[in-house]
Amino acid sequence: MEEFALSFWIYMGVMSVFVGGAMQKMLAAHIRAAPTLVAWLGATVLLERLCSLWLPGALLLALLGAACCLFSPQRRLPAEGKVLLITGCDSGFGKATAQRLDSLGFEVIASVLDLDGPGAGELRRTCSSHLTLVKMDITQHEDIQNVLACTKAKLGLRGLWGLVNNAGVCVNFGDAELSLMTTYRGCMEVNFFGTLNVTKTFLPLLRQAKGRIVTISSPSGEQPFPCLAAYGASKAALNLFINTLRHELGPWGVKVSIVLPSSFKTGQCTNFEYWEKQYKNLLQDVSPSLLEEYGEEYMLETKELFQTHAKTAREDLSPVINAITDALTVSHPKARYYAGPGVGLMYFIHTYLPTSFSDRFLQRLFVKKKVVPQALQRQLQQKRE
Known part of the structure; x- marks a missing residue:
């Protein structure tokens, strides 16, 4: 008994x-x-x-x-004496992360594109004297070297505890065939090559501290979101690079994490003048033959769908900021953080369900296109006749 x-x-x-x-x-x-x-x-x-x-x-x-x-809850590491570098702090995830980590007691080096911009001004007003603002365009090697020198001066004999790769752009607009080569190159230059250069530059300091690398990526780098080919391709390259680093830096004691957010209001996503400019540039630069086959109505719908999707994006950035903070402070951080409602479901569908179901899910989730390209409309009309 x-x-x-x-x-x-x-x-x-x-x-x-x-x-x-x-x-x-x-x-x-x-x-x-x-x-x-x-x-x-x-x-x-x-x-x-x-x-x-x-x-x-x-x-x-x-x-x-x-x-x-x-x-069981993981042990949190103390922030005292630890220095972090965060890229892309003019707005969005970068600015909010700098504010959060500064409040926890980290010595934050926040890179911005404009030292006189509103984002930099807000960081000066809201953060402690331990925060250092630096100007850095991650596509400019000279800027990166200047920040490296500034970081070494702040560190002294210490190593760099954390690098948060946040800076990135989404300059994509439209179908893969319609997207301009300048768009593909622009995304790769910032999202992949820029982040690659920053990471390689600061790796010796990160290895010295047995520190952390946290990279903000995107589910579009692993799933085929319609109309995000250029952006998604750059994030796919970034994901592979970061995942490879995770294997290679393990013996050095450096822990590497990727954060995969859902849709949030950051950067240019709510700037409708930006979308109008992108649309006009596309109409001007796309070849006449493609413009005729797809039609202006089809391209206009794509722009409007992007704008509609931007309106529904979440304003509360805390899921992403919490994930970044967790990756930098817990004793055993995750390799991947799914940040925001619905990301786990999306990955479950993409991984375990048939491709046809996953494709339909992404189409309904992101851009619910109704307008048919003009060339296809003509083909359908001919079949009916």
Whole structure:
């Protein structure tokens, strides 16, 4: 009877840890959909079946201990004396991250494009004297070297604890065939080559401190979002580079994380004058033959869809800022952070469901196009006749 009671309480303890862990992870990740719950319930049922076989008490205790280790809160590392470099702090994620990490006691070096701009001014007003503002365009090697010299002067004999690769652009507009080569090159120059140059430049200081690299990427670098070919291709190259670094820098003690946000109001996404300018540039530079085959109506709809999507983007940046902070402060950061509602569901669909379903999901999620290109309209008309 006593053996039965002991097994029962062990069983209940293991079940509570698993179910509680599932709920904790879903709430922390802001996931509203069912896939994560289904996966955890499956694991719970499997464990329940194992327990029903009356496994030895020692094994059940070992399972309970492993589960407790898995779900126990991680130790937070102290911020005192640690220096961080954050790129792209004029606005959005970069500015908010600089403010958060400065408030935690880190010595933040925040790079901006404009030292006299509103973003830099706000950082001066809201942050402590430990924050250092530097001018850096990550596509300019001279700027990067100047920031390196400034960082070394601030560090002294210390290493650099963290690099947050936040600076990036989304200058994409329209279908892959319609997107200009200057758009492809512009995205690659900033999102990939610029971040690559910054990371390589500061790696010796990061290795010295056994520090952290946190890179803000995008789900479009791993999933085929319609009308985001140029931006997505640059982020895909960035993801592969960062993931390779994660393997290579492990022996050096440097931990590498990628943050994959959902849609947030940052950068130019809410600047409708920007979208109008992009649209006019596209009409002027696209070849006459392509313009005739796709039609202005089709291209106009794409611009309006981008603007509509921008209006629905989230203003609360905290999921991304929390992920960055976690990657810099916990003892064992994750390799990937899904930041924002729905990102976990999107990756679940992309990974486990048929491609046809995943494609339809992305089309409905991002750009719900209704206008058919003129050339296809003519073909459909000919078939009817």
